[in-house]
Structure formats: structure tokens, C-alpha cells
Amino acid sequence: MAKLERILHVDDDEDIRTLTKMALELVGKYQIDQFGSGEEALSACEGLTPQLFLLDYMMPGMSGEELWRRLQVVPGLEQIPVVFMTAKTEQSFSQRLIDEGALDVITKPFEIGELCRQIEAAWAKLPGTS
Numbered sequence: 001m002a003k004l005e006r007i008l009h010v011d012d013d014e015d016i017r018t019l020t021k022m023a024l025e026l027v028g029k030y031q032i033d034q035f036g037s038g039e040e041a042l043s044a045c046e047g048l049t050p051q052l053f054l055l056d057y058m059m060p061g062m063s064g065e066e067l068w069r070r071l072q073v074v075p076g077l078e079q080i081p082v083v084f085m086t087a088k089t090e091q092s093f094s095q096r097l098i099d100e101g102a103l104d105v106i107t108k109p110f111e112i113g114e115l116c117r118q119i120e121a122a123w124a125k126l127p128g129t130s
Helices: 014-027 038-044 064-071 091-099 112-123
Strands: 006-010 031-035 052-056 082-086 104-107
Touching: 006 014, 006 038, 014 031, 014 112, 031 038, 038 064, 052 064, 052 112, 064 082, 082 091, 082 112, 091 104, 104 112
Parallel strands: 006 031, 006 052, 052 082, 082 104
Antiparallel strands: none
16 A cells, blocks of 8 residues: 655645645655646656656646646656646536546645644545555
8 A cells, every 4th residue: 555655736826836835844744845836737747757647737828737748758656646636616617626536636725734644534545545
């Protein structure tokens, strides 16, 4: 059973990146690789070994969904699961992303204390994880 240890997080909002990093590193004890844009993540992802993508859905230039599709063709990252973060609250939107393969969709603004629990619950959906 693989324990979640390393997350690649992409969000264009610096405050969200700071809060997410604090919550996931301090509370969850995860290693976080963070980027401010899809382009930045793509140019730096070679050699990284994330177990989970945590992607903002709405970003300028490249959406989180487009970034996920592009990360899936990077050697070594093809099978990495994704959790999206978004301000879109429509259940049908979240369900569409889950139907297309996302583990979960976390609505922003999120509760800092709940973020690790939400990530862990999403991770637990994978077979052979703990």
C-alpha cells in the first residue's frame, strides 16, 4: 500500500499556493512541488516524482484540465492521479471532471484544516493506497 508523500501543486494565485503549501507540508507532512502556471510546471516537471497532481482548474494561459492532459504524456507522469481545485461550485461540473478521471474536486475557498483530509480521502479512492 503506497502512502502519499509527494504532490505537484499548480495554482496561479500566490496566496492559495502559500496556504496550500502550509497546510500540506505542516499538517500533512507532504513534499510539495509548486508552480504558478501550467507552462512553468511543464517546463520543470522532468525528473520530478509526484504521486498526485493538485491543479487549479481556472488559470490564465492553460487550464488545469489542459495541463493534466499535457502532463499525462510526460514520461514517468502518465499514470499520476489528479485532484482539481476550483471556485466553480456546480455539482455537474465537478462530476464531469470525476467522470473524466479526476479523483476529486475541491471547491475554493477551502478550509485549511480540511485540505489534508480531502486530499487523503481522494488518495484513498485509489486501489492499493493508504
